[in-house]
Amino acid sequence: MNTLLLALAGKTYPIVVGNNFVYRKDTWAVLEPGTPIVVITQASIAELYLPVLRAALSDFELLPILIPEGEANKNLTTVTKIIEQLVQREIPRTSKLIAMGGGIVGDITGFVASIYQRGVAFIQIPTTLLAQVDASVGGKTGINFGAAKNILGTFYQPERVLIDAAFLSSLPMREYTAGLAEVMKYGLILDANLLQELLLQSAALKARDETVLIDLIYRCCALKVGIVAEDEQDHHRRMILNFGHTFAHALEAYYAYARFLHGEAVALGMLLALKLGAALGFSANQAVYPGVRNWLQVQGLPVDLPADVNALELINLMQLDKKKAGTNLRFIILEDIGRAKIVSSISALMLESVLKEPL
Amino acid sequence: MNTLLLALAGKTYPIVVGNNFVYRKDTWAVLEPGTPIVVITQASIAELYLPVLRAALSDFELLPILIPEGEANKNLTTVTKIIEQLVQREIPRTSKLIAMGGGIVGDITGFVASIYQRGVAFIQIPTTLLAQVDASVGGKTGINFGAAKNILGTFYQPERVLIDAAFLSSLPMREYTAGLAEVMKYGLILDANLLQELLLQSAALKARDETVLIDLIYRCCALKVGIVAEDEQDHHRRMILNFGHTFAHALEAYYAYARFLHGEAVALGMLLALKLGAALGFSANQAVYPGVRNWLQVQGLPVDLPADVNALELINLMQLDKKKAGTNLRFIILEDIGRAKIVSSISALMLESVLKEPL
Numbered sequence: 001m002n003t004l005l006l007a008l009a010g011k012t013y014p015i016v017v018g019n020n021f022v023y024r025k026d027t028w029a030v031l032e033p034g035t036p037i038v039v040i041t042q043a044s045i046a047e048l049y050l051p052v053l054r055a056a057l058s059d060f061e062l063l064p065i066l067i068p069e070g071e072a073n074k075n076l077t078t079v080t081k082i083i084e085q086l087v088q089r090e091i092p093r094t095s096k097l098i099a100m101g102g103g104i105v106g107d108i109t110g111f112v113a114s115i116y117q118r119g120v121a122f123i124q125i126p127t128t129l130l131a132q133v134d135a136s137v138g139g140k141t142g143i144n145f146g147a148a149k150n151i152l153g154t155f156y157q158p159e160r161v162l163i164d165a166a167f168l169s170s171l172p173m174r175e176y177t178a179g180l181a182e183v184m185k186y187g188l189i190l191d192a193n194l195l196q197e198l199l200l201q202s203a204a205l206k207a208r209d210e211t212v213l214i215d216l217i218y219r220c221c222a223l224k225v226g227i228v229a230e231d232e233q234d235h236h237r238r239m240i241l242n243f244g245h246t247f248a249h250a251l252e253a254y255y256a257y258a259r260f261l262h263g264e265a266v267a268l269g270m271l272l273a274l275k276l277g278a279a280l281g282f283s284a285n286q287a288v289y290p291g292v293r294n295w296l297q298v299q300g301l302p303v304d305l306p307a308d309v310n311a312l313e314l315i316n317l318m319q320l321d322k323k324k325a326g327t328n329l330r331f332i333i334l335e336d337i338g339r340a341k342i343v344s345s346i347s348a349l350m351l352e353s354v355l356k357e358p359l
Numbered sequence: 360m361n362t363l364l365l366a367l368a369g370k371t372y373p374i375v376v377g378n379n380f381v382y383r384k385d386t387w388a389v390l391e392p393g394t395p396i397v398v399i400t401q402a403s404i405a406e407l408y409l410p411v412l413r414a415a416l417s418d419f420e421l422l423p424i425l426i427p428e429g430e431a432n433k434n435l436t437t438v439t440k441i442i443e444q445l446v447q448r449e450i451p452r453t454s455k456l457i458a459m460g461g462g463i464v465g466d467i468t469g470f471v472a473s474i475y476q477r478g479v480a481f482i483q484i485p486t487t488l489l490a491q492v493d494a495s496v497g498g499k500t501g502i503n504f505g506a507a508k509n510i511l512g513t514f515y516q517p518e519r520v521l522i523d524a525a526f527l528s529s530l531p532m533r534e535y536t537a538g539l540a541e542v543m544k545y546g547l548i549l550d551a552n553l554l555q556e557l558l559l560q561s562a563a564l565k566a567r568d569e570t571v572l573i574d575l576i577y578r579c580c581a582l583k584v585g586i587v588a589e590d591e592q593d594h595h596r597r598m599i600l601n602f603g604h605t606f607a608h609a610l611e612a613y614y615a616y617a618r619f620l621h622g623e624a625v626a627l628g629m630l631l632a633l634k635l636g637a638a639l640g641f642s643a644n645q646a647v648y649p650g651v652r653n654w655l656q657v658q659g660l661p662v663d664l665p666a667d668v669n670a671l672e673l674i675n676l677m678q679l680d681k682k683k684a685g686t687n688l689r690f691i692i693l694e695d696i697g698r699a700k701i702v703s704s705i706s707a708l709m710l711e712s713v714l715k716e717p718l
Contacts, residue, residue, distance in 0.1 A: 092686075118501065118593075150477075
C-alpha cells in the first residue's frame with residue numbers, strides 16, 4: 001500500500017494505491033465512528049462489493065444509493081434522484097459520500113458532493129482501470145445535459161482516493177484494455193522510462209499481472225498528481241493530459257458514443273497525435289510510433305481508423321466542439337518522448353492529410 | 360465611486376460601490392469587446408433597467424434570460440431552464456453571466472455560473488439593499504430543493520460586484536426597510552462606530568438619503584470583505600454574520616415564509632439575540648437594546664413577536680434545522696458592542712424564557 005499526496009492551495013488529500021485494503025476495517029479508522037456515509041454505486045458493482053464494504057463500514061450509518069448504468073444516465077435526472085434521497089434522509093453536511101464505480105459514478109458523485117449543502121466530503125473508490133489511473137484523481141466532476149457532454153460540472157477535490165487493484169479482477173477484458181490506453185498516454189507525454197517499461201511489460205499487462213499493474217497505477221497517479229498540483233483548473237499544463245483526446249472526442253461523437261469506449265478512441269487519437277507531431281517535424285514521434293502502435297494492437301486496442309470515417313466530418317466535429325468551449329482548436333503533441341506541448345495553429349489541410357494517411 | 364478588493368486564496372475581485380455608474384459604457388471597458396454576456400434577471404427589473412444596460416453593453420453579444428420571481432422559483436427547475444438556453448445558444452466558457460436583481464437572482468445565477476462548463480465568470484449587480492450589503496458579496500450561491508432551503512449550492516466567487524445605489528430608487532419601501540436590518544447587524548457585531556452613526560442617522564435613512572446610503576453600503580461591504588477574506592467557507596468567523604439568524608430562520612419557517620421578509624425576521628432575531636446575550640450576562644446587550652429596538656421600529660421593522668407564536672415550536676424548528684446540518688444549535692451573541700462570538704451551549708429552558716419574555 002502506497003500513498004501519494006495531492007497538495008493544492010485549499011486542500012491536500014491522499015491517494016492510496018494498494019491491493020485488497022478497501023474492505024479492511026482499519027482503512028476506515030480515520031473516520032469518526034457514527035459518521036453518516038452514503039455509498040453511491042451501480043447494481044453490478046453493488047452485487048459484488050457492497051456486502052464486503054458494508055462489513056468494513058459496520059461502525060458507520062450507511063445509506064447505499066444505486067444509480068443506473070450507462071453514460072446516457074450521467075445527467076441531471078440521476079443527480080436529482082440522488083439529491084431527493086439525501087434531502088429525504090436528512091443527510092447532514094458532516095456526512096461523507098463514497099463513489100464506488102467507474103468514471104461515471106465518480107463524475108456524478110463528485111458533482112453531487114460539490115453542490116449538496118455547498119459541498120460535503122467525498123471519497124473516490126474507482127473500480128475500473130481507467131478511473132484508477134485518470135478520472136478519480138484531480139477533482140473534475142461532470143454530467144451531460146442532452147447531447148452536451150460534461151457541460152455541467154465543478155472542480156471539486158475528493159477527501160481521499162482509495163485505489164484498490166482487487167476491483168480489477170472483475171473488470172471485463174474490453175474495459176481493462178481501454179484503461180491501458182490512458183496508461184500509455186502518461187508514458188508518452190510525461191515519462192520516457194515509464195514508456196520504455198510499458199513496452200517491455202506488454203505480455204504481463206496483457207495477462208493482467210497484478211503486481212505490475214499496481215506499480216503502474218501508482219506511477220500514473222504520481223504523474224497526474226504533479227500536473228494537477230501545478231494547474232488544478234486546467235488552464236495551462238493540465239491540458240497536456242488531453243494528448244490524443246481532441247481526435248478521440250471527435251471519433252466518439254462521430255459514432256454517437258456507441259462504437260468506441262473512451263480508451264479505445266484515445267488509442268486511435270494518440271496514434272493520430274503522433275502522426276501530427278511527426279508532420280510538424282518533431283522526429284521523436286516517428287521513432288516511437290511503430291512500438292506504440294504494436295503495443296496498442298497487442299493489448300487489443302484499435303489501431304486503424306474505421307474505413308467509413310470521413311476526415312472532413314471529423315474535423316468539423318472538432319471545430320464545433322472547440323467553438324462551443326470558446327477556445328481555439330488545440331492539439332497536444334510530443335516535442336520529445338515524455339515531453340508534450342500545446343499547439344494551436346494546425347491548418348485543416350494538415351489535419352486532413354493526417355486523417356487520410358493510413359495509421 | 361469606491362472600490363473594495365476581496366482577496367481570497369484563489370482569487371481577488373473588486374466590489375465597486377457608487378451611484379449611476381452601471382449604465383455607463385466605461386464601466387464595461389474592462390471586458391474584451393465581443394465577449395458573450397448573459398444577463399439573468401426578472402421581468403420587473405428588466406422592464407426598468409434592461410434597455411439602459413443593453414445600451415451600455417452595445418459592444419458585446421448580449422443574451423438576456425428572464426427567470427420567474429419569488430423564492431418558490433429558486434429551484435432546480437429554474438436552473439434547468441437557464442442551462443437549456445445556455446446549451447442551446449452554445450454559450451462558451453469564455454462568456455460572462457450577469458446577475459441583475461435581488462438575492463434570489465444572485466443566488467441562482469451564481470449557482471449556474473459555478474456549474475456551467477465547470478465554472479464561468481459571473482458579475483453581481485445587486486438591485487436591493489439587502490443584496491447590496493449582504494448576499495452579493497462573499498460567493499455563497501444556493502437554491503432550494505422542495506422545502507429544503509438553500510440545500511444545493513456552492514462557494515463560488517463573482518468576478519466583480521457592481522453596487523449601484525441608483526437601483527434603490529425603484530425598491531419598494533418594505534424591501535428597503537428589510538435591508539436596513541442587515542445594515543444594523545453589521546454595526547452590532549463588528550463596528551460600534553457604525554452602530555452609533557446608524558442611530559444618529561435614523562431620519563436620513565428613513566428618508567432614503569442617497570449619500571448616507573452609499574456611505575453605509577460601502578462600510579457594510581468593507582466589513583463583510585474582512586470577514587469573508589478570513590473565512591471564505593463559513594467554518595469559523597464568518598458564522599458571526601448569522602447574528603439573529605437562528606431565530607430569524609425559525610420565524611420564517613414557522614410562518615411558511617409568507618409573513619416576514621428575511622430582513623424583517625432578522626430584526627426580530629437580533630432583538631432575541633440581544634436578550635439572549637443579556638441573559639448570559641453580557642451587559643452591553645442590555646445597554647444597547649432600547650436604542651436598537653427604537654431604531655428598528657422607527658424604520659418600520661417589526662419589534663414584537665406575533666402574539667400567536669409558540670415558543671416551543673420555534674425551538675423545535677431551530678433544533679431540526681441544525682440536526683439536518685449535522686451541527687449543534689449555535690447562537691451568535693454580543694460580548695460587547697461591535698464584538699460577537701459563537702456560543703453553542705444554550706439550554707432549551709433559557710431559550711424558552713427569552714422567547715416568552717416580551718421584546
